[in-house]
Amino acid sequence: MPLNPxxxxxxxxxxxxxxxxxxxxxxxxxTVFAWAGEQKPPPGDVGWLVNIxxxxxxxxxxxxxxxxxxxxxLRCQCRDEHLVxxxxxxxxxxxxxxAEQFDPRRSFWGWLYRIARNEYIDALRRTRPGDVGxxxxxQPVDFLEQIxxxxxxxxxxPVSIALNQERQQQLERAIExxxxxxxxxxxxxxxxxxxxxxxSRLGVSQAYVSQxxxxxxxxxxxxxxx
Amino acid sequence: xxxxGNESPTIADxxxxxxxxxxRVAELIDYVLGRAxxxxxxxxxxxxxxxxxxxxxxxxxxxxxxxxxxxxxxxxLPSFSKTPRKSVRSISVSDPTPIPExxxxxxxxxxxxxxxxxxxxxx
Numbered sequence: 397m398p399l400n401p402x403x404x405x406x407x408x409x410x411x412x413x414x415x416x417x418x419x420x421x422x423x424x425x426x427t428v429f430a431w432a433g434e435q436k437p438p439p440g441d442v443g444w445l446v447n448i449x450x451x452x453x454x455x456x457x458x459x460x461x462x463x464x465x466x467x468x469x470l471r472c473q474c475r476d477e478h479l480v481x482x483x484x485x486x487x488x489x490x491x492x493x494x495a496e497q498f499d500p501r502r503s504f505w506g507w508l509y510r511i512a513r514n515e516y517i518d519a520l521r522r523t524r525p526g527d528v529g530x531x532x533x534x535q536p537v538d539f540l541e542q543i544x545x546x547x548x549x550x551x552x553x554p555v556s557i558a559l560n561q562e563r564q565q566q567l568e569r570a571i572e573x574x575x576x577x578x579x580x581x582x583x584x585x586x587x588x589x590x591x592x593x594x595x596s597r598l599g600v601s602q603a604y605v606s607q608x609x610x611x612x613x614x615x616x617x618x619x620x621x622x
Numbered sequence: 623x624x625x626x627g628n629e630s631p632t633i634a635d636x637x638x639x640x641x642x643x644x645x646r647v648a649e650l651i652d653y654v655l656g657r658a659x660x661x662x663x664x665x666x667x668x669x670x671x672x673x674x675x676x677x678x679x680x681x682x683x684x685x686x687x688x689x690x691x692x693x694x695x696x697x698x699l700p701s702f703s704k705t706p707r708k709s710v711r712s713i714s715v716s717d718p719t720p721i722p723e724x725x726x727x728x729x730x731x732x733x734x735x736x737x738x739x740x741x742x743x744x745x
Binding site: 446449450451453454457481482485486488489490492493 | 646647648649651659662680681684685687688
């Protein structure tokens with residue numbers, strides 16, 4: 397029985413799909429997990445499907461936990477280790493429950509980071525109601541503006557030029573690693589195009605452009621800052 | 623994957639069987655949400671009932687916050703359904719950090735209370 401979790405993923409059997417999972421990227425694991433949750437196989441195949449779904453999620457948990465912790469500590473400036481542990485589990489449970497919302501056209505990590513940041517902001521609001529505003533939770537400003545501002549501040553010493561070049565290369569590499577829709581949004585933004593124009597050119601909503609742009613920002617900041 | 627080996631050492635209890643490998647996280651979440659197949663649910667419940675796998679207990683506690691319907695098998699989770707739930711943070715005796723007022727936990731506590739009252743009414 398042919399199995400097609402996505403346009404680019406095709407397998408001849410459950411066994412083949414299960415064997416392939418260790419090679420899958422996070423985005424592919426998420427695709428398989430979401431796909432498996434929507435299938436209604438014949439009774440004899442239910443066990444295989446559940447096994448593949450659970451295995452895909454287990455691998456996602458394994459590969460996400462440390463990176464999520466690092467994100468919460470460094471990018472959100474969460475200093476409470478217990479809270480970091482709780483948040484990572486809450487984020488992964490949300491991932492489990494919202495699998496159908498995953499869009500392979502967006503970066504898996506950008507999406508996950510956005511859920512994590514929102515969870516952290518919610519946690520701060522619960523503990524400090526009315527005290528969480530802009531700038532809390534390490535909320536990023538527009539990353540491209542940030543990079544350009546820093547460039548201007550540094551002036552043109554040989555060291556700063558070399559640093560800028562290095563960061564520029566890191567940025568380019570990180571942009572190239574984004575899914576194509578997100579890459580296009582970032583490139584058009586860099587050309588100075590407004591969200592509304594980008595939305596009409598790419599045939600998606602303006603809100604979606606904004607969401608994908610900010611999710612890309614998380615990935616690009618991480619790539620540059622380490 | 624068995625996570626029990628990473629936990630702090632506990633005194634061996636001869637009545638406790640050699641621990642099974644931990645269920646996968648998806649199985650734990652399905653179990654808490656009442657979506658697990660009966661056989662899987664029994665296996666997860668048996669693993670949790672040993673009570674010495676804080677890794678799985680922590681996942682179960684977190685997932686319980688996402689439950690929207692009453693739990694289908696309260697007897698299978700005595701340590702969660704028969705006693706008021708505690709935050710995972712309160713498990714650590716050495717951690718003196720005060721637990722903040724938390725609307726999410728409060729809502730969950732009320733939901734658990736309602737579930738238990740409903741069960742009492744039914745019996």
